[in-house]
Amino acid sequence: MKVYVIDNGGQWTHREWRVLRNLKVDTEIIPNTAPFDRISDADAIVLSGGAPSVASDAARMGNNGEYLDKADFPILGICAGMQFLSEHFGGVLGPGAMPEFGKVELKVLCKEDLFRDLPSEFNVWASHNDEVKTVPEGFEVTAASQSCPVEAVRSLTRPIYGVQFHPEVENTENGPKIFQNFLDIVSEYR
Amino acid sequence: MSGAEIFIVRAVDSLKAKIPGKAIIACSGGVDSMVSAVLASRAIGDRLLAVYVDTGLMRKGETEEVRGMLREMGLNFRIVDASEVFFAMLKGVTDPEKKRKIIGELFIRVFEKEAKEFGAEYLVQGTIAPDWIESGDGMRDTIKSHHNVGGLPKEMGMTVVEPLWDLYKDEVREVARELGVKASERQPFPGPALSVRCLDEITRENIGIVREACFIVEDEIKKAAAQGKMELPWQYFAVLLPTRSVGVQGDRRAYGRTIAIRAVCSVDGMTATYSKIPLDVLDAMATRITNTMKDQVNRVVYDITNKPPSTIEWE
Incomplete structure (x- = not known):
């Protein structure tokens, strides 16, 4: 299975690559400026986080939009990756009422897909200033927290998922399991 | 073979191929540079010189401790006292990024001099993933310039070889234990040393x-x-x-x-x-x-x- 990590300049992009490698997946970090042809052989892609404020600095998110439009494989957006895909499909972003840096208590609203076989509440780590204010049509919220109402989303029509927190860092509980759940989705989709 | 064993075999092979001549390694005595030194020494033997710079910014007893470790690992090494020039160049500097850039530059000047004397064209460094991630690049913000990446002057007369580029500290420690490097359990200590404390x-x-x-x-x-x-x-x-x-x-x-x-x-x-x-x-x-x-x-x-x-x- 081949899963590319699209690099949006996150501090933890390389961690995403490492977790995937540890899960024995063929993986590679690809800059977000690469044309779609470069990644069209993937079984799935992960859109990494990054420093850009997606709402005001979308140019730094490179070709993420093209990937979302052309992909016929599952996509997981993390942090800025989730914000970008939400906005791309018609959602609204804005500064978080309470920015989150570090530990967040996650409440899972839908125990399927990414959160399959996971507890209803567990600790995750986040690091973001902005958040998704309104999810796009055809999407639903799958997890939330006290300080951020949209911690995870999924599309109801395509295998597209997003998490505002960072499943790739050591301090996030069940992080590797969330990635494994994504890989299971990819296997089932193939 | 364990992951660490496989890594060692591949790294030594790759270092052999990458370094046809002589090399020096920038060795602080930390686990990253000690592991890189031992790997490079396995690959090219006495064509490697380990250089430890006493910047005057080291911890209590550190230089002597590192001397002991370098000796114990049987490495060809030199200890350079450069504290005068480090204190002179850092006088009055408080901006953390400026500090890191000056230190990176000074390290390279010392290494260039040592390389010239030894006849080395290659500089081996123990750079690991967080170093280049936090140093920033076209894609990423600079959180802090690690002396071995963001602190490097643009023009440098040596080819840099970095065998641990994709590794994190926990993985380096596993490799260190496998190689019998005593520094495996030492706590991380930043390159700019006490200057950033x-x-x-x-x-x-x-x-x-x-x-x-x-x-x-x-x-x-x-x-x-x-x-x-x-x-x-x-x-x-x-x-x-x-x-x-x-x-x-x-x-x-x-x-x-x-x-x-x-x-x-x-x-x-x-x-x-x-x-x-x-x-x-x-x-x-x-x-x-x-x-x-x-x-x-x-x-x-x-x-x-x-x-x-x-x-x-x-x-």
Whole structure:
């Protein structure tokens, strides 16, 4: 299975690559400026986080939009990756009422897909200033927290998922399991 | 074969191919550079010279400890005392990024000189993933310029070889244990050394203060861990703050310096939580620092932030 990590300049992009490698997946970090042809052989892609404020600095998110439009494989957006895909499909972003840096208590609203076989509440780590204010049509919220109402989303029509927190860092509980759940989705989709 | 064993075989092969001539390795005695040195030495033998720079910014007894480790690993090595020039160039500098850039540049000048004498065209460095991630690039913000990446001057007369580029500290430690490198369990120590733990002006006196305070923090925490009072943190040290505050010592007014204690738990350095040091251990550190360093320090504070939003070191 081949899963590319699209690099949006996150501090933890390389961690995403490492977790995937540890899960024995063929993986590679690809800059977000690469044309779609470069990644069209993937079984799935992960859109990494990054420093850009997606709402005001979308140019730094490179070709993420093209990937979302052309992909016929599952996509997981993390942090800025989730914000970008939400906005791309018609959602609204804005500064978080309470920015989150570090530990967040996650409440899972839908125990399927990414959160399959996971507890209803567990600790995750986040690091973001902005958040998704309104999810796009055809999407639903799958997890939330006290300080951020949209911690995870999924599309109801395509295998597209997003998490505002960072499943790739050591301090996030069940992080590797969330990635494994994504890989299971990819296997089932193939 | 374990992951570490496979890594060693591949790294040695790749170093053999990449270094047809002579090389020097920038060796601080930390686990990253010691592992790189041992790998490179396995690949090219005596065509490798390990260079340790005594910047004057090292911890108590560090240079002697590193000398012992280099000797024990049978490496061809040289210890260069460059403290005069480091203190001269850092005089009056307080901006953390400027500090790191100056140090990176000075390191390279020393290495260039040593390389010329030895006839080396290659510079091996123990750069690991967090170093280049945090140093930033076209894609990423600069969080801090690590001396071996972001601190490097653009023009450099040597080809850089970095065998640990994709690894994190926990993976390097596994490789170190496999290679029998004693530094495997040493706590991480930044390349710019005590300079990034001294938020005040860089002088021999200020570095002396933070060196002694770091020694006390390390000593007390190691003792507490050995007694089972706490787990040994990932990293633990003291920081000298650029503030003065009022105190009272033996009925006399004092107006002295402040030391911050920092200790964190982490696996890879990319996220970290502050260590919950037992109060009696904190108490012992504060009392020992303020009593034995009474002429300099009259206040000790404890850093209780995680990474993010903080970083592990203060600069």
